Amino acid sequence: MGVLLNGAVDGRLVPEDRGLAYGDGVFRTLRLRDGRPVCWARQYRKLQGDCEAIGLRCPTPELLKAELGRAGEGLREGVGKVIVTRGAGQRGYAPPTHPEPNRIVSVGPLPAHPPSFREEGIRVHRCRLRLAIQPRLAGIKHLNRLENVLARMEWTDPAIAEGLLLDAEGYLTEGIASNLFLVREGVLHTPDLSRCGVSGVTRERIMAIALFERVPLRMARLQWQDLLHADEAILVNSLIGAWQIRCVQGREWDRGIWTPRIRGWLDASED
Amino acid sequence: MGVLLNGAVDGRLVPEDRGLAYGDGVFRTLRLRDGRPVCWARQYRKLQGDCEAIGLRCPTPELLKAELGRAGEGLREGVGKVIVTRGAGQRGYAPPTHPEPNRIVSVGPLPAHPPSFREEGIRVHRCRLRLAIQPRLAGIKHLNRLENVLARMEWTDPAIAEGLLLDAEGYLTEGIASNLFLVREGVLHTPDLSRCGVSGVTRERIMAIALFERVPLRMARLQWQDLLHADEAILVNSLIGAWQIRCVQGREWDRGIWTPRIRGWLDASED
Numbered sequence: 150m151g152v153l154l155n156g157a158v159d160g161r162l163v164p165e166d167r168g169l170a171y172g173d174g175v176f177r178t179l180r181l182r183d184g185r186p187v188c189w190a191r192q193y194r195k196l197q198g199d200c201e202a203i204g205l206r207c208p209t210p211e212l213l214k215a216e217l218g219r220a221g222e223g224l225r226e227g228v229g230k231v232i233v234t235r236g237a238g239q240r241g242y243a244p245p246t247h248p249e250p251n252r253i254v255s256v257g258p259l260p261a262h263p264p265s266f267r268e269e270g271i272r273v274h275r276c277r278l279r280l281a282i283q284p285r286l287a288g289i290k291h292l293n294r295l296e297n298v299l300a301r302m303e304w305t306d307p308a309i310a311e312g313l314l315l316d317a318e319g320y321l322t323e324g325i326a327s328n329l330f331l332v333r334e335g336v337l338h339t340p341d342l343s344r345c346g347v348s349g350v351t352r353e354r355i356m357a358i359a360l361f362e363r364v365p366l367r368m369a370r371l372q373w374q375d376l377l378h379a380d381e382a383i384l385v386n387s388l389i390g391a392w393q394i395r396c397v398q399g400r401e402w403d404r405g406i407w408t409p410r411i412r413g414w415l416d417a418s419e420d
Numbered sequence: 421m422g423v424l425l426n427g428a429v430d431g432r433l434v435p436e437d438r439g440l441a442y443g444d445g446v447f448r449t450l451r452l453r454d455g456r457p458v459c460w461a462r463q464y465r466k467l468q469g470d471c472e473a474i475g476l477r478c479p480t481p482e483l484l485k486a487e488l489g490r491a492g493e494g495l496r497e498g499v500g501k502v503i504v505t506r507g508a509g510q511r512g513y514a515p516p517t518h519p520e521p522n523r524i525v526s527v528g529p530l531p532a533h534p535p536s537f538r539e540e541g542i543r544v545h546r547c548r549l550r551l552a553i554q555p556r557l558a559g560i561k562h563l564n565r566l567e568n569v570l571a572r573m574e575w576t577d578p579a580i581a582e583g584l585l586l587d588a589e590g591y592l593t594e595g596i597a598s599n600l601f602l603v604r605e606g607v608l609h610t611p612d613l614s615r616c617g618v619s620g621v622t623r624e625r626i627m628a629i630a631l632f633e634r635v636p637l638r639m640a641r642l643q644w645q646d647l648l649h650a651d652e653a654i655l656v657n658s659l660i661g662a663w664q665i666r667c668v669q670g671r672e673w674d675r676g677i678w679t680p681r682i683r684g685w686l687d688a689s690e691d
Contacts, residue, residue: 152435154435160435162433162434163424164423166440168610169437170447171563171564171569172563172565172566173565173566177557203566203570206572232435232440235569240449240501242565242597260511260512278556279556282588285567287551294564295557295563296554297513298506298513299444299556301513305559317554321579338606383483
């Protein structure tokens with residue numbers, strides 16, 4: 150368990166880092182098993198794509214993987230986080246001509262969620278905060294996450310496991326730290342994230358497996374009504390796997406068959 | 421010239437700081453003269469309001485003012501920056517129950533802009549990036565500034581002094597690091613910033629003085645056409661004062677009378 154800044158143990162960041170000043174960087178949160186990042190090829194591809202989307206040079210996969218291993222030494226299961234920022238800069242929004250990106254690799258223990266979240270399902274909160282529509286940043290896991298913070302501040306009841314976010318036009322987008330799938334009459338639905346939201350690796354994996362398993366999948370703009378009429382609603386990410394939504398705003402669902410099925414998909418595949 | 425982290429010289433930030441992880445914080449950039457922050461009462465009021473808007477405890481004005489003085493010791497004129505973050509946090513978007521905000525106070529030399537920017541006026545770029553509409557964060561100078569960074573990356577020509585930002589619906593909003601005023605037939609116009617953009621202290625000062633001077637002022641949604649038809653267009657902030665826009669996308673303006681007049685207003689008032 151530890152934090153590495155550009156490979157150095159207990160490194161501290163200069164306050165001029167543009168990641169702090171502007172949120173000028175991207176990150177990934179992932180699961181580690183026996184010191185190895187799970188689904189690393191896909192996680193790295195996503196990190197690299199996000200770096201590219203904001204014009205950032207991405208560290209090599211070998212380097213990051215080795216650092217995740219070092220930071221997670223001695224931990225059988227853990228959570229890894231990789232942050233890449235544009236590094237130190239002069240005052241002003243213009244990046245330096247030759248930026249020196251900083252990388253921060255940290256590993257900690259898995260979050261201690263009640264086992265019932267996984268086994269029984271969860272209650273979720275419908276957030277009042279609406280996500281701004283910004284196609285230029287949609288899908289990217291960048292460091293500008295104040296919307297998520299403010300949405301998460303809307304409740305304190307620990308029995309509520311997640312918050313559901315709508316966009317400015319009222320379309321269902323995602324969980325605060327998870328992606329959403331709905332099932333209706335055997336068809337998987339997931340929100341289109343081309344205008345806002347973060348497209349997570351677990352969402353991408355489920356979409357790929359559904360295609361392989363010939364389960365019909367629709368990526369579309371979804372409304373709150375679509376959630377209410379869904380046979381099953383599921384939140385996913387790399388840490389939680391898949392949690393079924395059992396209750397939101399008075400609407401309740403019985404335990405469904407799709408959440409364990411999707412969990413089975415994720416457990417059976419290493420990509 | 422220096423950087424103080426919670427009062428400590430050359431302090432370094434822990435990578436778990438939520439300012440870095442999520443942009444969970446706010447900041448101010450201001451001018452220092454003989455070690456004293458210019459328009460401090462107003463600057464502090466704005467910082468405090470921004471802290472409040474995201475549920476952050478603001479350090480006291482006495483503390484920040486003293487630290488700006490220490491960080492700027494020996495500098496007759498300088499630029500000060502104050503960042504307040506929600507401090508270190510556990511993994512996840514939920515803030516700690518008892519957050520310990522971090523404050524970073526830094527002072528450097530004034531930016532070396534060509535004197536012609538002030539004396540003659542400037543060429544500006546019309547940014548392709550559109551600002552997302554997010555009323556919940558509008559006006560606040562928070563640390564989620566990736567839009568500004570990406571907009572600033574649209575040009576490298578040093579003869580272009582600033583970029584003009586439109587919002588997602590095409591309304592003129594601000595400069596990347598400045599606020600905008602238009603003058604037409606003796607009436608000052610400035611964009612309404614209730615849906616996106618940053619409401620700067622210099623903008624607020626100019627609005628207050630215009631009211632006092634009985635110059636008619638209109639805060640409204642402005643279109644690109646309003647800029648093209650303006651008699652004079654002016655960008656303002658605490659560091660540059662007021663710069664006249666002389667050229668954008670082929671539209672050129674002669675030197676106007678309002679930019680020096682507004683500069684006179686700013687120089688004559690200490691609030």
